[in-house]
Amino acid sequence: MAEVTLHLWKERKIMGLFLSSSVSKDPDYITEKQLQVLRTLRRSGYTGYIHLRIMPGVSRSYLREAIELSDRVGVNLEAPNKEIYNEICPDKGGFKEAILKRLEWIVDETKKARNEMYKPRFGYGRAGVDTQMIVGAADDNDWHHLQMTEQLYQKFNLRRVYYSGFEPLFHTPLEDHVACSPSREYRLYQSSFLLRDYGFTVGNFSSIVDDQGFLPNLDPKLAFAEVNPDIFPMNLNTAIYHDIVKIPHIGPITAKRIIRAREKIKIQYAIDLERIIGASFARKVNPYIELKDKRLTEFQK
Numbered sequence: 001m002a003e004v005t006l007h008l009w010k011e012r013k014i015m016g017l018f019l020s021s022s023v024s025k026d027p028d029y030i031t032e033k034q035l036q037v038l039r040t041l042r043r044s045g046y047t048g049y050i051h052l053r054i055m056p057g058v059s060r061s062y063l064r065e066a067i068e069l070s071d072r073v074g075v076n077l078e079a080p081n082k083e084i085y086n087e088i089c090p091d092k093g094g095f096k097e098a099i100l101k102r103l104e105w106i107v108d109e110t111k112k113a114r115n116e117m118y119k120p121r122f123g124y125g126r127a128g129v130d131t132q133m134i135v136g137a138a139d140d141n142d143w144h145h146l147q148m149t150e151q152l153y154q155k156f157n158l159r160r161v162y163y164s165g166f167e168p169l170f171h172t173p174l175e176d177h178v179a180c181s182p183s184r185e186y187r188l189y190q191s192s193f194l195l196r197d198y199g200f201t202v203g204n205f206s207s208i209v210d211d212q213g214f215l216p217n218l219d220p221k222l223a224f225a226e227v228n229p230d231i232f233p234m235n236l237n238t239a240i241y242h243d244i245v246k247i248p249h250i251g252p253i254t255a256k257r258i259i260r261a262r263e264k265i266k267i268q269y270a271i272d273l274e275r276i277i278g279a280s281f282a283r284k285v286n287p288y289i290e291l292k293d294k295r296l297t298e299f300q301k
Contacts, residue, residue, distance in 0.1 A: 002040035009048045016049025016071075017041070023092070027055035031062045038069040047122045054106065056098040063102075063109045072127035072159070073110065075102045078134055080148035087138045088174075103131065107156050128159025135188060136180030137166035141213030142188060143205070149192050150202040161196075163188045187215045194220060197252065199242030221248045225288055235290045236267045249284045268292050 001019075008014045019037060021030045031054065038050060052070040054063070067073050079085035082095040092098060110125035131152060133145060145163070152158045165180035194200040208223045209215055216223050225232045225248050234247060236258055244255040254277055261267070261276045270291055274282045 001037045002044065005037075005041060005048075006044050006046055009046060014048070016051065018051040018053075020053040021055060023055075027058040028062065030055050031058045031066070035062065035065060035069065038066070042069055042122070049127070050123070051127075054102065056102060057093045058102060060105050060109075063105055064113070067106070067109050067113050067123075067125040069123050070125065071123060072130060073106050073125055074130040074132070074158075075099060075106065076133075077103070077131040077148070077152075079138070080133055080140060080144040084138045084140050084144065088134060103129070103156055107158075129156070130158055130160040130162065132162040132164055135163050135165050135185055137174060137177065141209075142184070142191075142215045143209050143213035145188055146191060146195070146202050146205050146209075149188075150195050153196050161192050163192070183217045184215075187217065187220060191215065191220045198245045200224075200246070219248065221246065232288045233290045234288060236273070237262055247285055247288045249281070254281070 005014070005017050009016075019034055021034060024030065034052065038052070041050070049072075050070045051072045052066055052074075054066060054073060054075045056075060063073075077085075077099055078089050078092070079087075079095070085095040085099070106125075106129050110129055113124045114126070133148070135145065149161050152161055163185050165182060165185040166174075166177065167179050168175050168177050191200075191205065194204075195202070204224060205215070205220070207227045208220060224246065231243075231246070234243060236244065241255055241259060244250060244258060245252055250258075258267070258276055265272060267273055267276070268291065270282060270286065270293055273285075273289070273291065277285075
C-alpha cells in the first residue's frame, strides 16, 4: 500500500490517500496495520494528504500517532442513534462506547495535537474530524439524521458529516430492503451544510419535514422560505448576517457583499440590489426581500 501510494504521488497521479479497513481481527490489530502504512509513507518523504478511518473500539493509545500522521481522521458513526445502529451494525460494538466515545477521543487528541504543533508540513489532524452515516438501511428518517448532524457539528465540532445512501446486496440480511434514493442523500447534504455554515438549527427544519420526519425533494432553503411568511420577504437593511444567508440563492460571499454595500447605500429599490449582486442574481432573490419596486412583471417572466 505504501509503495503504490508513494509511486502514484510522485508521478502526480494522486494528491492523497484515503485509508479505511476491513474488520478481520480486533480493532487494535487493524489500526496497527494502518499505522504501519502511514509510518512508511511519512518516513519515505510523502507529504501528501492522508485521510484515515479509525476502527470502532480502538484503544486511545493509538489515536495520538494516527492524528500526527494524518491530515483528517474519523470513525464511521453509521447510524443517527443507538436503536438504528443496533439494527444495522450488531457486531461493531456498542454505539456509545465503540463509536461516540472514540469520536470524542479523536476530537480531544486532535485539539491537543494542534496546540502543540509548529507549522507542520503535513498531518496533525489539520483538516479536522469527520464521520459517516448510512441512510435508509433501517427504520430511520431525515429528522433522525438532522438531529445527530447538529450534535456532531456543535458538540463535537466535526468538519464534515458524510451520508451514504443504502444499497442492498445479494446474500446479505438486507438484500430485500429498498435502496435509498439519491435525492434523499442529496437533500441531507444540503441540509448538513445549512447546519454547519448558514446558522440553521435543527429547529428550523421542524417546519419543513413531513409527519414521518422526511424532507421534501426541494432545496431546503426554498422549502424554509415557503413555510415562513413571518420571515420573508426580508429587509436587507436591518437583517443580520445569519438571516441574510437564509434567503434562497444567497450564500456567505453574497451576504457579506450586501452587508458591506448597505454601509454606503440603503437598499430600497430593485436597481440598488442589481448594482450589488447583478441583475440576473437579483431576479432570483427578489421574491424573498423587501423592495419598494418589485418590478413584478419583469421578475415573473
